[in-house]
Amino acid sequence: MDIAELAEAAWALTGGGQGRTVLGIAGPPGAGKSTLATALVDRIERLHGAAAAGYLPLDGFHLSNRRLERLGLTARKGSAPSFDVWGYEALLRRVHEDTGRDIYVPDYDRTLHEPVAARHLLRPDTRLVVTEGNYLACVAPGWSEARRLMAEIWYVETPDAVRDARLVERQLAGGRDAAGARAWVDGNDHPNGEWVKEFRAQCDRIIPELDLTGTGRD
Template sequence: MRTEELAAMARGVAARGSGGRAVLGLAGPPGAGKSTLAVALVARLRERYGPRAAAYVPLDGFHLSNAQLDRLGLAARKGSPPTFDVHGYAALLRRLADEPEHDVYVPDFDRTLDEPVAARHVVRPGTRLVVTEGNYLACELPGWSGARECLDELWYVDADPAERRRRLVERQLAGGRTERAARDWVRTNDMPNAGIVEASRDAPWVTLSFVWSGHDQ
């Protein structure tokens, strides 16, 4: 699907949202382009309808810190379901839906630091649509249904598996890993995580499933 068509559909989600603010979720496997699409949708809507038309809220800000991953013995599984503060993420989504009159600050993940950072984004009062994305939003896993309950619609975003793998290797190379280490990480961590997500593609709460190449941005 093309970005322009998806932006029009996202505008429709905003129009149908109850209480003055809607939340659109994007699920899908690692490397599918969810964050890129979320940013593109928000940019299109703001360009067309003004700065309060939409805001971006990434799940990645709820990665556990490296110190917590070490404490839990999960450093080698970073990005898997238990390495996120899903309850904190769900609480933020509920606040966004319930408090449209306040500035709400949103964390993000810094790939240079390889750590979450606080308050990189802000959702301003009067924002009509929040676009959030996260691998496991469609999964029937502990905690994730609580986040899903805050969504007005949930879309599943995918890309060609070979393209996803290429993007994931490039991401690890950009983070400083060697070619071999990058490919090993993708094989032993990202692809198993993708398998968990792919099982949720046909979940009954997914309202739209599509492949997005990003070439029409």
């Protein structure tokens, strides 16, 4: 399927109703989740009007670096325990329940290396919310509760070699040297990804790697 067909399938989840529908995009680190999610939002807005769809990234619920240090999780930043999963679940519930107000959505800033508040906005007329993150399909406290608030979860499946190259480049761009980037990917991103893969079968649709060049925001 191409992005046009995926956007049509995503919009169909709303069923023409007046409430909000949440679509989850899961997959291991470096799979291309944010690129797919933002491409879907962009295309749906072009077809159905501004604010018809909105973006809600799990990365906005990263714990701060100071909190990670206090918890002894600095070396495991990006692992499931390094997220405020219950805050994420609470925002998803608000997406469904508070449909008459603007909802501000946090994100993660790769320059600051910290979560930032209110980067994205869901309007009252937003019908489809596309959320993405590594652990959306995982069966564990907090993640399971968040899963129940999503109509479907789609899994982005990208070859490990492609993901590895992206992850190393991400760490280099973030300021690590070559050895540090390699160590981080091997010691953190790869173990996180292997756990995510265990829950592939929990997803409703498997999306193979797509060429989305020029279709997303990042």
